Amino acid sequence: AYPFYEKLRQQDPIFAMSHENGQTSWIVTKYDHVKEVLKKSSFIKDQSKFFSGSSDEEQSKILSVFRNMMLDVDPPDHTRLRKLVQPYFNPKTIKNLEPRIAEIADELLLKMKEKKGPIDLINDYAFPLPIIVISELLGVPSEDRDKFRKWSNTIVAAVDNLANTFEEDVTAFIEYLTYLFEERKDNPGDDLISKLIQAEEEGEQLNKDELYSMIVLLIIAGHETTVNLIANTMFALFEHPDQLEKLKEDFSFIETAVEEGLRYYSPVDFSTARWAEEDLEFHGKTFRRGDLVLASLSSANRDEEKFNKAGDFDITRENNPHVAFGFGIHFCLGAPLARLEGKIAIEKLLIAFPDIHLAENTSPPQFRQVFLLRGLGVLEVEL
Numbered sequence: 001a002y003p004f005y006e007k008l009r010q011q012d013p014i015f016a017m018s019h020e021n022g023q024t025s026w027i028v029t030k031y032d033h034v035k036e037v038l039k040k041s042s043f044i045k046d047q048s049k050f051f052s053g054s055s056d057e058e059q060s061k062i063l064s065v066f067r068n069m070m071l072d073v074d075p076p077d078h079t080r081l082r083k084l085v086q087p088y089f090n091p092k093t094i095k096n097l098e099p100r101i102a103e104i105a106d107e108l109l110l111k112m113k114e115k116k117g118p119i120d121l122i123n124d125y126a127f128p129l130p131i132i133v134i135s136e137l138l139g140v141p142s143e144d145r146d147k148f149r150k151w152s153n154t155i156v157a158a159v160d161n162l163a164n165t166f167e168e169d170v171t172a173f174i175e176y177l178t179y180l181f182e183e184r185k186d187n188p189g190d191d192l193i194s195k196l197i198q199a200e201e202e203g204e205q206l207n208k209d210e211l212y213s214m215i216v217l218l219i220i221a222g223h224e225t226t227v228n229l230i231a232n233t234m235f236a237l238f239e240h241p242d243q244l245e246k247l248k249e250d251f252s253f254i255e256t257a258v259e260e261g262l263r264y265y266s267p268v269d270f271s272t273a274r275w276a277e278e279d280l281e282f283h284g285k286t287f288r289r290g291d292l293v294l295a296s297l298s299s300a301n302r303d304e305e306k307f308n309k310a311g312d313f314d315i316t317r318e319n320n321p322h323v324a325f326g327f328g329i330h331f332c333l334g335a336p337l338a339r340l341e342g343k344i345a346i347e348k349l350l351i352a353f354p355d356i357h358l359a360e361n362t363s364p365p366q367f368r369q370v371f372l373l374r375g376l377g378v379l380e381v382e383l
């Protein structure tokens with residue numbers, strides 16, 4: 001994908017794709033343009049303004065889960081929903097989780113030590129770590145966590161119409177949440193789900209559909225992306241042994257290394273959809289009301305006009321204003337958490353296994369073909 005983005009940035013940075021139904025979608029690839037799309041209030045999230053009454057309307061319960069996500073709504077609803085959860089994700093609040101994240105990492109590393117032969121770093125480390133963290137934060141019982149993997153994968157894959165179990169899995173997910181909410185109502189705890197249920201019952205800040213959507217969003221948004229941050233950064237380090245050595249020699253580079261991992265192999269390839277609210281001119285192109293606009297975060301983060309030697313992976317890069325977490329009002333709520341998890345996970349892994357390297361005699365790791373996200377299917381290593 002990267003050579004393709006480079007070509008687009010040079011030859012046609014606001015690229016039009018025409019569809020049979022007369023609709024046009026745009027792929028925006030330059031750093032400055034991407035930020036502009038994400039910032040401009042005339043690029044909105046709510047597509048029901050243009051398209052309504054689809055035949056899928058009967059699946060309203062399923063659709064309402066997606067329609068009411070803070071990620072997919074505009075102000076003023078967005079502002080209200082974001083305000084409700086923001087305090088739980090501030091850097092200061094998140095910093096308190098550091099000892100527990102470190103403990104979870106240690107437990108996983110210990111289990112890895114006991115294993116023989118090559119290890120899939122994703123399955124045994126990059127995946128369980130963020131799941132355990134987000135589940136504990138939300139208050140999902142540990143024995144139920146595995147179920148979330150399947151549902152979450154389905155929902156992520158559904159963006160690309162890859163999942164044929166979509167309806168079944170989302171229904172199961174909603175049923176499970178209904179059960180969990182009932183259980184939590186009877187035994188409220190200190191967790192975020194209990195607090196959001198309370199907010200819903202008080203009836204002012206969010207309604208029932210929004211409550212479901214919020215939990216689904218927090219689970220999905222915190223799953224796949226952070227897994228990809230850890231795995232993609234490790235992969236980049238394996239691909240650049242000099243950088244790996246540099247980091248092992250001096251862990252004061254861990255923060256800039258994580259930022260560089262986010263920039264170089266951005267876990268979210270494209271921002272989620274924006275729609276042109278009205279006809280408008282955008283750097284010489286004419287967008288029509290209802291056109292789909294996709295901003296490529298991956299491409300922006302490799303833009304040579306913004307980043308010095310953009311194609312190099314440099315863990316000491318200081319000026320690194322990447323847009324891997326998006327930009328503007330939908331800027332990733334979980335960024336402080338993801339950064340902290342990435343930092344702890346990678347540092348602890350390299351301290352525990354200083355000789356860790358890609359497994360020999362296996363096929364090279366491959367990025368999966370999921371449109372919005374960039375992640376490896378497996379990352380086989382030897383310790």
Ligand code: HEM
Nearest residue numbers: 070071221222225226229271272325326330332333334338
């Ligand atoms: C939004 C990336 C981890 C929760 C976003 C957006 C991006 C992003 C690009 C904006 C999408 C858009 O504008 O269309 C990432 C990356 C992560 C990560 C790269 C890991 C490396 C997390 C975690 C959580 C989280 C751990 C929380 C548990 C959210 C939420 C939103 C969001 C709730 C919606 C915010 C809003 O609409 O105001 N994320 N994310 N993310 N992210 Fe993350």
